[in-house]
Amino acid sequence: MGDLSLKKYFMAFVLGTSLITLAACGGGGNEGKETSGDGEFAMVENAEAEELFNQSCIGCHGGNMEGGSGPSLQKVGSKYSEEEIKNIILNGKGSMPVVINDENEAATLAGWLAEHK
Template sequence: MKGKLLALLLGTSVILGACGGAEEPQDDASDTNQGAEGETAAGDAEQIVQQNCISCHGENLEGGAGPNLTEVGAKYDKEEIKNIIINGQGSMPKGILNESDADVVATWLAEKK
Protein backbone atom coordinates (compact mmCIF):
# COMPACT_ATOMS: atom_id res chain seq x y z
CA MET A 1 0.00 0.00 0.00
CA LYS A 2 2.78 2.43 0.96
CA GLY A 3 4.62 1.56 -2.24
CA LYS A 4 1.61 2.36 -4.40
CA LEU A 5 1.05 5.64 -2.61
CA LEU A 6 4.71 6.59 -2.97
CA ALA A 7 4.65 5.70 -6.68
CA LEU A 8 1.52 7.79 -7.18
CA LEU A 9 3.03 10.79 -5.40
CA LEU A 10 6.31 10.48 -7.30
CA GLY A 11 4.52 10.12 -10.64
CA THR A 12 2.32 13.13 -9.92
CA SER A 13 5.37 15.20 -8.95
CA VAL A 14 7.18 14.29 -12.17
CA ILE A 15 4.16 15.15 -14.32
CA LEU A 16 3.55 18.47 -12.57
CA GLY A 17 7.25 19.32 -12.75
CA ALA A 18 7.31 18.64 -16.49
CA CYS A 19 4.34 20.95 -17.05
CA GLY A 20 6.19 23.85 -15.48
CA GLY A 21 5.40 25.76 -12.38
CA ALA A 22 3.73 28.95 -11.45
CA GLU A 23 4.93 31.87 -13.49
CA GLU A 24 7.11 34.34 -11.67
CA PRO A 25 6.17 37.99 -12.03
CA GLN A 26 7.97 39.73 -14.89
CA ASP A 27 7.60 43.21 -13.39
CA ASP A 28 10.91 43.23 -11.51
CA ALA A 29 12.16 46.82 -11.27
CA SER A 30 15.77 45.72 -11.73
CA ASP A 31 14.92 44.16 -15.12
CA THR A 32 13.19 47.23 -16.53
CA ASN A 33 16.21 49.50 -16.13
CA GLN A 34 18.85 47.33 -17.78
CA GLY A 35 20.31 48.38 -21.12
CA ALA A 36 18.50 49.90 -24.06
CA GLU A 37 14.85 49.07 -24.64
CA GLY A 38 15.62 46.64 -27.48
CA GLU A 39 18.21 44.80 -25.39
CA THR A 40 15.83 44.38 -22.47
CA ALA A 41 13.04 43.08 -24.71
CA ALA A 42 15.40 40.65 -26.47
CA GLY A 43 16.75 39.48 -23.13
CA ASP A 44 13.24 39.00 -21.80
CA ALA A 45 12.17 37.16 -24.97
CA GLU A 46 15.12 34.79 -24.78
CA GLN A 47 14.42 34.13 -21.10
CA ILE A 48 10.72 33.49 -21.76
CA VAL A 49 11.57 31.13 -24.64
CA GLN A 50 14.13 29.27 -22.51
CA GLN A 51 11.56 28.78 -19.75
CA ASN A 52 8.58 27.85 -21.91
CA CYS A 53 9.44 26.82 -25.47
CA ILE A 54 12.68 24.84 -25.75
CA SER A 55 11.16 21.58 -24.56
CA CYS A 56 9.25 21.38 -27.87
CA HIS A 57 11.13 23.71 -30.22
CA GLY A 58 14.70 22.78 -29.19
CA GLU A 59 17.35 24.63 -27.24
CA ASN A 60 18.37 26.64 -30.32
CA LEU A 61 14.84 26.69 -31.79
CA GLU A 62 15.98 24.07 -34.32
CA GLY A 63 12.83 22.04 -33.81
CA GLY A 64 11.95 18.85 -32.02
CA ALA A 65 8.41 17.91 -31.08
CA GLY A 66 7.51 21.38 -32.39
CA PRO A 67 8.63 23.00 -35.63
CA ASN A 68 11.92 24.77 -36.32
CA LEU A 69 11.60 28.46 -35.43
CA THR A 70 15.03 29.71 -36.55
CA GLU A 71 13.50 31.45 -39.60
CA VAL A 72 9.86 31.73 -38.53
CA GLY A 73 9.83 35.49 -39.24
CA ALA A 74 10.22 34.74 -42.96
CA LYS A 75 6.93 32.80 -42.90
CA TYR A 76 4.80 34.74 -40.38
CA ASP A 77 4.65 38.38 -39.26
CA LYS A 78 4.56 39.44 -35.60
CA GLU A 79 0.77 39.40 -35.31
CA GLU A 80 0.48 35.93 -36.86
CA ILE A 81 3.16 34.59 -34.51
CA LYS A 82 1.45 36.17 -31.51
CA ASN A 83 -1.88 34.67 -32.58
CA ILE A 84 -0.30 31.20 -32.81
CA ILE A 85 1.30 31.58 -29.37
CA ILE A 86 -1.94 32.72 -27.73
CA ASN A 87 -4.47 30.53 -29.57
CA GLY A 88 -2.33 27.54 -30.48
CA GLN A 89 -2.04 25.87 -33.86
CA GLY A 90 -1.67 22.24 -34.84
CA SER A 91 -0.19 20.35 -31.90
CA MET A 92 0.75 23.57 -30.05
CA PRO A 93 -1.72 24.18 -27.24
CA LYS A 94 -3.15 27.61 -26.56
CA GLY A 95 -2.32 29.59 -23.46
CA ILE A 96 1.38 28.71 -23.12
CA LEU A 97 2.17 32.41 -22.54
CA ASN A 98 0.14 35.35 -21.32
CA GLU A 99 -0.57 38.14 -23.82
CA SER A 100 2.27 40.39 -22.64
CA ASP A 101 4.90 37.64 -22.86
CA ALA A 102 3.45 36.46 -26.18
CA ASP A 103 3.89 39.98 -27.58
CA VAL A 104 7.55 40.13 -26.50
CA VAL A 105 8.31 36.67 -27.91
CA ALA A 106 6.39 37.33 -31.15
CA THR A 107 8.36 40.53 -31.73
CA TRP A 108 11.63 38.64 -31.20
CA LEU A 109 10.64 35.67 -33.36
CA ALA A 110 9.39 37.91 -36.19
CA GLU A 111 12.98 39.15 -36.58
CA LYS A 112 14.24 35.62 -37.23
CA LYS A 113 14.40 35.42 -41.01
Protein backbone atom coordinates in the same frame (compact mmCIF):
# COMPACT_ATOMS: atom_id res chain seq x y z
CA MET B 1 20.33 16.23 -8.57
CA GLY B 2 20.10 15.54 -12.31
CA ASP B 3 21.73 17.45 -15.15
CA LEU B 4 18.43 19.13 -16.02
CA SER B 5 18.04 20.48 -12.49
CA LEU B 6 21.60 21.83 -12.52
CA LYS B 7 20.95 23.54 -15.86
CA LYS B 8 17.79 25.15 -14.50
CA TYR B 9 19.62 26.44 -11.42
CA PHE B 10 22.49 27.71 -13.56
CA MET B 11 20.11 29.53 -15.94
CA ALA B 12 18.27 31.05 -12.96
CA PHE B 13 21.59 32.20 -11.51
CA VAL B 14 22.71 33.74 -14.82
CA LEU B 15 19.38 35.49 -15.31
CA GLY B 16 19.34 36.74 -11.73
CA THR B 17 22.86 38.15 -11.87
CA SER B 18 22.11 39.74 -15.26
CA LEU B 19 19.04 41.48 -13.87
CA ILE B 20 20.99 42.70 -10.84
CA THR B 21 23.70 44.05 -13.13
CA LEU B 22 21.12 45.83 -15.29
CA ALA B 23 19.47 47.32 -12.21
CA ALA B 24 22.80 48.50 -10.82
CA CYS B 25 23.81 50.13 -14.12
CA GLY B 26 20.66 52.18 -14.40
CA GLY B 27 17.05 51.78 -15.16
CA GLY B 28 13.95 53.66 -16.03
CA GLY B 29 14.21 56.53 -18.42
CA ASN B 30 12.85 54.44 -21.27
CA GLU B 31 10.67 57.29 -22.50
CA GLY B 32 11.27 57.95 -26.16
CA LYS B 33 13.19 54.73 -26.72
CA GLU B 34 11.91 52.31 -29.29
CA THR B 35 11.57 48.70 -28.24
CA SER B 36 12.41 47.40 -31.71
CA GLY B 37 15.45 49.61 -32.31
CA ASP B 38 19.05 49.10 -31.28
CA GLY B 39 20.24 49.92 -27.80
CA GLU B 40 19.90 48.97 -24.17
CA PHE B 41 16.09 48.89 -24.04
CA ALA B 42 15.92 46.56 -27.05
CA MET B 43 18.52 44.29 -25.41
CA VAL B 44 16.35 44.03 -22.29
CA GLU B 45 13.31 43.22 -24.47
CA ASN B 46 15.36 40.52 -26.22
CA ALA B 47 16.48 39.09 -22.88
CA GLU B 48 12.85 38.94 -21.73
CA ALA B 49 11.81 37.25 -24.98
CA GLU B 50 14.65 34.74 -24.78
CA GLU B 51 13.70 33.92 -21.19
CA LEU B 52 10.07 33.39 -22.25
CA PHE B 53 11.29 31.13 -25.06
CA ASN B 54 13.46 29.17 -22.61
CA GLN B 55 10.55 28.77 -20.19
CA SER B 56 7.81 27.92 -22.67
CA CYS B 57 9.17 26.83 -26.05
CA ILE B 58 12.58 25.22 -25.74
CA GLY B 59 11.19 21.79 -24.85
CA CYS B 60 9.52 21.36 -28.25
CA HIS B 61 11.42 23.79 -30.49
CA GLY B 62 14.96 23.14 -29.21
CA GLY B 63 17.62 25.25 -27.54
CA ASN B 64 18.77 26.72 -30.86
CA MET B 65 15.23 26.87 -32.24
CA GLU B 66 16.22 23.97 -34.51
CA GLY B 67 13.03 22.05 -33.85
CA GLY B 68 12.30 18.81 -32.07
CA SER B 69 8.80 17.59 -31.47
CA GLY B 70 7.80 21.05 -32.78
CA PRO B 71 9.03 22.68 -35.98
CA SER B 72 12.16 24.77 -36.37
CA LEU B 73 11.67 28.44 -35.50
CA GLN B 74 15.02 29.64 -36.85
CA LYS B 75 13.32 31.42 -39.79
CA VAL B 76 9.78 31.70 -38.43
CA GLY B 77 9.70 35.45 -39.22
CA SER B 78 9.96 34.62 -42.92
CA LYS B 79 6.86 32.46 -42.73
CA TYR B 80 4.61 34.38 -40.33
CA SER B 81 4.07 38.04 -39.42
CA GLU B 82 4.51 39.22 -35.84
CA GLU B 83 0.73 39.30 -35.40
CA GLU B 84 0.36 35.75 -36.77
CA ILE B 85 3.08 34.50 -34.42
CA LYS B 86 1.37 36.20 -31.47
CA ASN B 87 -1.91 34.55 -32.44
CA ILE B 88 -0.23 31.12 -32.54
CA ILE B 89 1.38 31.72 -29.14
CA LEU B 90 -1.94 32.74 -27.57
CA ASN B 91 -4.17 30.16 -29.27
CA GLY B 92 -1.90 27.25 -30.21
CA LYS B 93 -1.82 25.66 -33.63
CA GLY B 94 -2.17 22.04 -34.69
CA SER B 95 -0.70 19.93 -31.91
CA MET B 96 0.91 22.97 -30.22
CA PRO B 97 -0.92 23.85 -27.01
CA VAL B 98 -1.39 27.32 -25.58
CA VAL B 99 1.65 27.91 -23.38
CA ILE B 100 1.45 31.67 -22.78
CA ASN B 101 -1.82 33.37 -21.83
CA ASP B 102 -0.46 36.85 -21.11
CA GLU B 103 -0.94 39.29 -24.03
CA ASN B 104 2.18 41.34 -23.17
CA GLU B 105 4.41 38.29 -22.85
CA ALA B 106 3.03 36.89 -26.10
CA ALA B 107 3.70 40.22 -27.85
CA THR B 108 7.27 40.34 -26.52
CA LEU B 109 7.98 36.79 -27.65
CA ALA B 110 6.24 37.27 -31.02
CA GLY B 111 8.25 40.42 -31.75
CA TRP B 112 11.50 38.62 -31.05
CA LEU B 113 10.54 35.52 -33.05
CA ALA B 114 9.40 37.66 -36.01
CA GLU B 115 12.97 39.00 -36.27
CA HIS B 116 14.24 35.50 -37.06
CA LYS B 117 14.25 35.40 -40.85
